[in-house]
Amino acid sequence: xxxxxxxxxxxxxxxxxxxxxxxxxxxxxxxxxxxxxxxxxxxxxxxxxxxxxxxxxxxxxxxxxxxxxxxxxxxxxxxxxxxxxxxxxxxxxxxxxxxxxxxxxxxxxxxxxxxxxxxxxxxxxxxxxxxxxxxxxxxxxxxxxxxxxxxxxxxxxxxxxxxxxxxxxxxxxxxxxxxxxxxxxxxxxxxxxxxxxxxxxxxxxxxxxxxxxxxxxxxxxxxxxxxxxxxxxxxxxxxxxxxxxxxxxxxxxxxxxxxxxxxxxxxxxxxxxxxxxxxxxxxxxxxxxxxxxxxxxxxxxxxxxxxxxxxxxxxxxxxxxxxxxxxxxxxxxxxxxxxx
Amino acid sequence: xxxxxxxxxxxxxxxxxxxxxxxxxxxxxxxxxxxxxxxxxxxxxxxxxxxxxxxxxxxxxxxxxxxxxxxxxxxxxxxxxxxxxxxxxxxxxxxxxxxxxxxxxxxxxxxxxxxxxxxxxxxxxxxxxxxxxxxxxxxxxxxxxxxxxxxxxxxxxxxxxxxxxxxxxxxxxxxxxxxxxxxxxxxxxxxxxxxxxxxxxxxxxxxxxxxxxxxxxxxxxxxxxxxxxxxxxxxxxxxxxxxxxxxxxxxxxxxxxxxxxxxxxxxxxxxxxxxxxxxxxxxxxxxxxxxxxxxxxxxxxxxxxxxxxxxxxxxxxxxxxxxxxxxxxxxxxxxxxxxx
Numbered sequence: 001x002x003x004x005x006x007x008x009x010x011x012x013x014x015x016x017x018x019x020x021x022x023x024x025x026x027x028x029x030x031x032x033x034x035x036x037x038x039x040x041x042x043x044x045x046x047x048x049x050x051x052x053x054x055x056x057x058x059x060x061x062x063x064x065x066x067x068x069x070x071x072x073x074x075x076x077x078x079x080x081x082x083x084x085x086x087x088x089x090x091x092x093x094x095x096x097x098x099x100x101x102x103x104x105x106x107x108x109x110x111x112x113x114x115x116x117x118x119x120x121x122x123x124x125x126x127x128x129x130x131x132x133x134x135x136x137x138x139x140x141x142x143x144x145x146x147x148x149x150x151x152x153x154x155x156x157x158x159x160x161x162x163x164x165x166x167x168x169x170x171x172x173x174x175x176x177x178x179x180x181x182x183x184x185x186x187x188x189x190x191x192x193x194x195x196x197x198x199x200x201x202x203x204x205x206x207x208x209x210x211x212x213x214x215x216x217x218x219x220x221x222x223x224x225x226x227x228x229x230x231x232x233x234x235x236x237x238x239x240x241x242x243x244x245x246x247x248x249x250x251x252x253x254x255x256x257x258x259x260x261x262x263x264x265x266x267x268x269x270x271x272x273x274x275x276x277x278x279x280x281x282x283x284x285x286x287x288x289x290x291x292x293x294x295x296x297x298x299x300x301x302x303x304x305x306x307x308x309x310x311x312x313x314x315x316x317x318x319x320x321x322x323x324x325x326x327x328x329x330x331x332x333x334x335x336x337x338x339x340x
Numbered sequence: 341x342x343x344x345x346x347x348x349x350x351x352x353x354x355x356x357x358x359x360x361x362x363x364x365x366x367x368x369x370x371x372x373x374x375x376x377x378x379x380x381x382x383x384x385x386x387x388x389x390x391x392x393x394x395x396x397x398x399x400x401x402x403x404x405x406x407x408x409x410x411x412x413x414x415x416x417x418x419x420x421x422x423x424x425x426x427x428x429x430x431x432x433x434x435x436x437x438x439x440x441x442x443x444x445x446x447x448x449x450x451x452x453x454x455x456x457x458x459x460x461x462x463x464x465x466x467x468x469x470x471x472x473x474x475x476x477x478x479x480x481x482x483x484x485x486x487x488x489x490x491x492x493x494x495x496x497x498x499x500x501x502x503x504x505x506x507x508x509x510x511x512x513x514x515x516x517x518x519x520x521x522x523x524x525x526x527x528x529x530x531x532x533x534x535x536x537x538x539x540x541x542x543x544x545x546x547x548x549x550x551x552x553x554x555x556x557x558x559x560x561x562x563x564x565x566x567x568x569x570x571x572x573x574x575x576x577x578x579x580x581x582x583x584x585x586x587x588x589x590x591x592x593x594x595x596x597x598x599x600x601x602x603x604x605x606x607x608x609x610x611x612x613x614x615x616x617x618x619x620x621x622x623x624x625x626x627x628x629x630x631x632x633x634x635x636x637x638x639x640x641x642x643x644x645x646x647x648x649x650x651x652x653x654x655x656x657x658x659x660x661x662x663x664x665x666x667x668x669x670x671x672x673x674x675x676x677x678x679x680x
Binding site: 017018020024070073077082088298299301302303314315325332334335 | 360366423424430531532636637671676
C-alpha cells in the first residue's frame with residue numbers, strides 16, 4: 001500500500017459534491033482501495049471470486065449437520081450454476097472459479113473448475129495433524145499462483161469463498177490457537193447442528209488442540225495441524241494477491257481463518273483485505289473485533305461459498321465509482337459549506 | 341401484501357441448495373418481496389429512484405452548514421449526472437428522476453427533471469406553518485401520481501431520495517411530534533454543523549413545535565405544519581406505491597420522515613417498505629428502533645439524495661435473484677441435512 005497517496009486521495013474525496021465525509025464507509029473503502037492499488041485513479045471492473053473446496057477428515061467425528069458427500073455434490077451444483085455463489089457472482093458481475101483443493105471425489109474436466117487436488121481430504125485433526133507440512137505448502141503455494149494468474153489475466157479485485165463439509169471445525173481450531181480465544185466462545189452451529197452436537201463439536205476441537213499442541217509452534221505449522229486444503233489455499237491466495245497489490249474481499253467464517261493465517265505470516269496484507277460481512281456463525285463477530293475489523297455488511301449470512309464477498313464487492317465497486325465518477329465542487333460550481 | 345403466500349414462499353426458500361436460513365436477511369427480504377408483490381414468482385429488474393427536491397423557509401434561521409442556493413445547484417448537478425445519486429443509481433441499474441416539488445428556482449425543461457413545483461419553498465416553520473393544508477395535499481397527491489406513473493411504466497421497485505438544504509430540521513420536528521421522541525435526542529448535524537449551531541437548531545425546532553402545537557392534531561396536519569414539499573411528496577409516493585403493491589426502498593433520515601407520516605396515515609404500508617440503511621445522522625438509529633425496523637445497510641451514510649436506497653436496492657435484487665435462480669435440493673440431487 002502506498003501511504004503517500006492518502007493526502008491527495010482524501011483531498012479528492014473532500015472535493016466531491018457532497019458534505020465532507022457524508023458518504024461514510026464508502027469513502028473509507030475508496031481510500032483503502034486507492035492506497036492498496038497504489039493508483040490515484042484505480043480501476044475496478046474485472047472481478048473474480050475463487051471458491052476453494054476440500055473435504056475434512058474430522059467430518060467422521062460427526063461435527064456437521066450434513067454428510068461429507070455434500071462437498072462434491074455442491075461442487076457439481078456450482079459447476080452447473082445453481083448454487084448461491086453462482087447467483088451472487090452473476091449479480092456482482094464477477095467471474096467465478098471453483099477450485100478443487102482436496103475434495104474426496106474425482107471430477108471430470110469441466111469449465112469453471114480448477115483441478116488442483118493435493119489430497120482427497122485432510123486427515124482427522126482430532127487424532128493427529130490434518131495435513132503434512134509439505135502438503136500444506138503445496139496448497140498454500142497453489143493459492144498464491146491462482147492469485148498471480150488472476151493478476152496476469154487483468155483482474156482488479158479478488159474474492160474468496162469456500163465449500164467443505166465440517167470446515168467450521170478447523171477454522172474454529174485455528175482461531176483458538178492463533179488468536180488465543182476460548183473454543184467455547186467461538187464454536188458455532190455451522191450448517192445447523194443442535195445443542196448436543198454443538199457440545200460434541202467443542203469437545204472434538206479441544207481434543208484436536210490437545211493432540212496437536214506440540215505442532216502448533218508457529219502460524220504455518222498450526223495451519224498444517226489444524227487447517228484444511230481450502231483454508232491453506234485461501235491463505236496463499238491472499239498472500240499472492242497482496243504481493244501483486246490486488247485487493248481481496250474476504251468472505252465469512254472460514255475465509256477469515258485463511259486471512260488470519262495470512263495476517264500472522266505477513267501483517268502487511270491487512271492493507272489489501274476487505275472483510276465482507278459479519279457472519280451469523282457464532283464467533284465471527286468476536287474474531288472481527290479481535291482483528292479490529294469492521295466488515296462491510298451485516299446480513300446474518302452463514303453460508304460461505306463466497307456469498308458475502310460477492311455482495312460486498314458491489315459495495316466496494318460503488319465506493320470506487322463514487323471516487324471516480326462524481327463531480328467536484330469546482331467543476332460543478334456549487335457553493336461550499338459556508339464559513340459563518 | 342398477501343400472507344397466504346408465506347408458507348409456499350418459505351417452503352421454496354427452504355428447498356434451495358443451502359442450509360435452511362443460512363442466507364439470513366436475504367431470505368427475509370425475498371420473503372417480504374414475495375408477500376408485498378403478491379407474486380410467488382416476482383420480477384425485479386426495472387428499478388426507479390425518485391429524488392424529490394424542495395427548499396425550506398426555516399433555512400433563514402441558519403440551521404444548515406450550506407446556504408439555500410445549494411438546493412438548485414445540486415439539482416443541476418444531478419441533471420448533469422455528477423451527484424452521488426447519479427453514480428449509485430447507474431451502479432444499481434436504476435433509472436433516476438429528479439422531481440422539483442418546491443425549489444426556489446425556475447428550472448428550464450430538462451430530461452430527467454419532473455417540474456411539479458407547488459411553491460418555491462416552504463414557509464419558515466419557526467414562525468408559523470411550513471405549508472398550507474391545501475398545498476400539502478397537492479404535494480402528497482403528486483407523489484401518489486408519480487408512483488402510479490412508475491407502476492404504469494412497468495417498474496418493479498421504487499426508491500426514495502431527496503435534496504433540500506435545511507431539511508433535516510423539518511424531518512426532526514415531524515419525528516418529535518409523530519413518534520413522541522425528545523427533540524434533543526434526535527437532532528443531528530445534517531451537512532455538518534458545529535456544537536453551537538446544533539444547539540441553535542434544537543431551539544429552532546422547539547420553537548417550531550411550540551408555535552405549531554395547535555395545528556399538530558393528526559398526521560396530515562402535522563405534515564403541513566412541520567414538513568416540506570419533498571417530504572409530503574415522499575409520503576404520497578409511498579402511499580401510491582403501496583396501493584399498487586410496489587415495494588419501496590426508503591432512503592435515510594429525511595425519507596424515513598415521509599415514511600413515518602405514511603405509516604401513521606396507513607399502517608398497512610409497512611408491508612411494502614424496505615428501510616435501506618441506518619443513517620449516520622444522529623437520531624436515525626433511535627427512529628428505526630422506535631419503528632422496530634432493521635435497515636439493510638449500516639455504512640455511516642448521511643448524504644440523502646437516495647444514495648442509501650440505491651445501494652440497498654442491489655441487496656434486494658440479490659435477494660430476489662437468490663429466490664428465483666438457485667437450484668433446489670430435489671433438482672440438484674444434493675443430500676439434505678442428515679436426520680441423526
